Amino acid sequence: MRIDILTLFPSMFSGPFDESIVNRAIDRNLVSIMIHNLRDWGIGKHRVVDDYPFGGGTGMLMKPEPLFEATAAIKKESAHPSAPVILLSPQGRVFNQGIAAELATLDQFILICGHYEGIDERVREHLATDEISIGDYVLTGGEPAAIVVVDAVVRQLPGVLGSEESAKDDSHTGSLLEYPQYTRPQTYEGWEVPEVLLSGDHAKIAKWRREQAILRTLSRRPDLLDKANLSPEERKLISHN
Ligand code: ADE
Numbered sequence: 601m602r603i604d605i606l607t608l609f610p611s612m613f614s615g616p617f618d619e620s621i622v623n624r625a626i627d628r629n630l631v632s633i634m635i636h637n638l639r640d641w642g643i644g645k646h647r648v649v650d651d652y653p654f655g656g657g658t659g660m661l662m663k664p665e666p667l668f669e670a671t672a673a674i675k676k677e678s679a680h681p682s683a684p685v686i687l688l689s690p691q692g693r694v695f696n697q698g699i700a701a702e703l704a705t706l707d708q709f710i711l712i713c714g715h716y717e718g719i720d721e722r723v724r725e726h727l728a729t730d731e732i733s734i735g736d737y738v739l740t741g742g743e744p745a746a747i748v749v750v751d752a753v754v755r756q757l758p759g760v761l762g763s764e765e766s767a768k769d770d771s772h773t774g775s776l777l778e779y780p781q782y783t784r785p786q787t788y789e790g791w792e793v794p795e796v797l798l799s800g801d802h803a804k805i806a807k808w809r810r811e812q813a814i815l816r817t818l819s820r821r822p823d824l825l826d827k828a829n830l831s832p833e834e835r836k837l838i839s840h841n
Contacts, residue, residue, distance in 0.1 A: 601631045601757060602708040604674050604683075605746050606667065608649060608715050610635045612743040622751055625760045633750065636674065641666035650716050659717030667712060667723050674710060683708035684729045687719070688742030688749070692731030695749060697772035699732065703749070704756040711749065713742030769809075775828040777821060779812040810834075815841060 650660040771778040782793040
């Protein structure tokens with residue numbers, strides 16, 4: 601997979617993508633992440649990328665030309681010229697595990713990080729093919745959102761996680777939150793690990809984990825249960841709790 605990121609602040613990505621699982625995926629050639637400095641497509645000697653809004657108002661807007669030209673340059677040398685162009689903005693559809701899974705099937709996608717007070721509307725209308733928000737709050741720019749999206753997508757790519765850190769039990773996979781987990785020591789400050797986890801009975805443990813995931817989702821995020829794939833007995837468990 602190839603991910604291209606258009607940004608005015610390329611250095612914001614050096615920490616997050618140089619560490620941990622995303623970095624390992626890059627090293628193993630499972631993903632290539634190209635950071636493009638929009639300033640390189642800025643206009644004139646001063647490489648201008650922003651301008652005042654028509655009609656007045658506070659703050660500056662990102663000009664359209666650098667974004668259109670940068671995207672065209674990426675597409676020109678791309679093996680996948682129909683790759684989606686995703687604008688990160690608080691106005692987009694709200695990101696979730698399903699969207700991450702959707703993006704994880706692509707060969708390539710391009711992320712545009714908005715900045716300043718906003719972006720010329722023609723980018724939204726004629727360049728972006730999708731718009732994603734990472735939640736109902738406003739960030740100073742799209743960069744942290746791009747980091748979130750890349751992280752959630754990359755960990756779903758085949759081969760990125762080892763089998764022992766598999767994504768299949770992740771919270772939100774199958775619309776349930778993850779069951780509680782424990783490691784050593786067995787007793788800490790008098791707090792015990794649930795007995796069932798020490799039983800060695802794998803079927804019993806799997807049943808307990810499934811029930812815990814359902815009960816936890818019921819108490820914390822009941823809205824997720826509508827989409828969850830539950831058996832009739834599991835539906836019964838919910839109605840009794
Ligand atoms: N840019 C500013 N706020 C954002 C958000 N919530 N999601 C994605 N991009 C953003």
